[in-house]
Amino acid sequence: MELYKQIKWLILIIPTLTIWIWEFVRHEYLLPYLSMDAGNWLSPLIVFLITLLLLTKLFAILETIQAELQHSKQLQAALQERENLAKELHDGIAQSLFLVSVKLDQVNQNKEQNEQLLSIKKTVLEVNEYVRQSIAHLKYPPEAVTVPGENSISDLINEMHLDSKVKVEYKWPITEIDLTVKEKLGLYEFLREGLRNIRKHAEEANHIRIRLETREAGWRCVITDNGLGFAGNPLLKEGSYGLKFLKEKTFELGWELDLRRESGRTTLSVLKKRQVEQR
Known part of the structure; x- marks a missing residue:
């Protein structure tokens, strides 16, 4: 942000400073050799050349900084959305699956039903593992x-x-x-x-x-x-x-x-x- 402010001030100051330096040199040293009309024509030409050489580069840097800031804001917004989604998954699906697993541990049934419950529990644990991995990935931006x-x-x-x-x-x-x-x-x-x-x-x-x-x-x-x-x-x-x-x-x-x-x-x-x- 400090560089951004410096570039803005330079864009404002350089044309004014250029005109001041030119007029000073013109009246102090060039007046005997340069007519008033010629000096008036040269003033905007010099400002144009300085603008072309310096200000266009400053504008390009400024546009790059603005693009980076915009990209950073978009990444921050995307990361916030991912964090919100991760929180919703953790507070909803992940905790519910864990609760189902705990309740399955507390159920006592016959052998056949136990086999079915073990199969269900295995499935719940697998789904819970994939949800936890998804939550972990959502906590980081894709670029990471x-x-x-x-x-x-x-x-x-x-x-x-x-x-x-x-x-x-x-x-x-x-x-x-x-x-x-x-x-x-x-x-x-x-x-x-x-x-x-x-x-x-x-x-x-x-x-x-x-x-x-x-x-x-x-x-x-x-x-x-x-x-x-x-x-x-x-x-x-x-x-x-x-x-x-x-x-x-x-x-x-x-x-x-x-x-x-x-x-x-x-x-x-x-x-x-x-x-x-x-x-």
């Missing part, structure tokens, strides 16, 4: 969310608390692709959900491979493991909220999500095709 690089992707792996016996290999040339903020969030969620599913469902898995493949037609991110695999289609399985959420998210981004079993490994991948410009 970054996709792990080659040196920091291990932080995400450690965050998922995988078994120490599981070996993880990754090839991650993230700098070779351009991602929007929304795409960064989508790719980050894809990595989290892929590793979470391996941790929870991939029995006997001891090797995970993560690859980000760049190509002329776009890029492809692949997560594979050597677990026992799955029965049916997990994307259609009742209660698979994480995968269903991921499928919806990738569909919104225009990505192709694929989950298959091949060569003794489970493969979860997402494909982003480069859009061809229409001529």
Whole structure:
């Protein structure tokens, strides 16, 4: 703000100071050599040249500062909205799910009903986990969310608390692709959900491979493991909220999500095709 005020004062002072200096030099030193008419013609010309050389640059700086201030206000408003939404989720859905989980713990029924209650409780806990993650993401502006690089992707792996016996290999040339903020969030969620599913469902898995493949037609991110695999289609399985959420998210981004079993490994991948410009 201090720079903004200084530039405004400079814009006001420079033309006045230019005229004063010119008139002083003209009357003190140039009057014997320069006619009055010529001096009157030169006065606006000199002010115009000074304006062109100096004031246009000051105006450009001023416009940049105003644009940054406007962008900052928009980010602040968006962040406030995200915080309000996070608070509503926490005060509403998250607390309600926690209360349901507590009440399920207090219910005593027969064996068959207990199995059903355990299944319901598991579902409630999974939904509660996704809500809590959504709340955590909403507390930060989108610009603060970054996709792990080659040196920091291990932080995400450690965050998922995988078994120490599981070996993880990754090839991650993230700098070779351009991602929007929304795409960064989508790719980050894809990595989290892929590793979470391996941790929870991939029995006997001891090797995970993560690859980000760049190509002329776009890029492809692949997560594979050597677990026992799955029965049916997990994307259609009742209660698979994480995968269903991921499928919806990738569909919104225009990505192709694929989950298959091949060569003794489970493969979860997402494909982003480069859009061809229409001529």
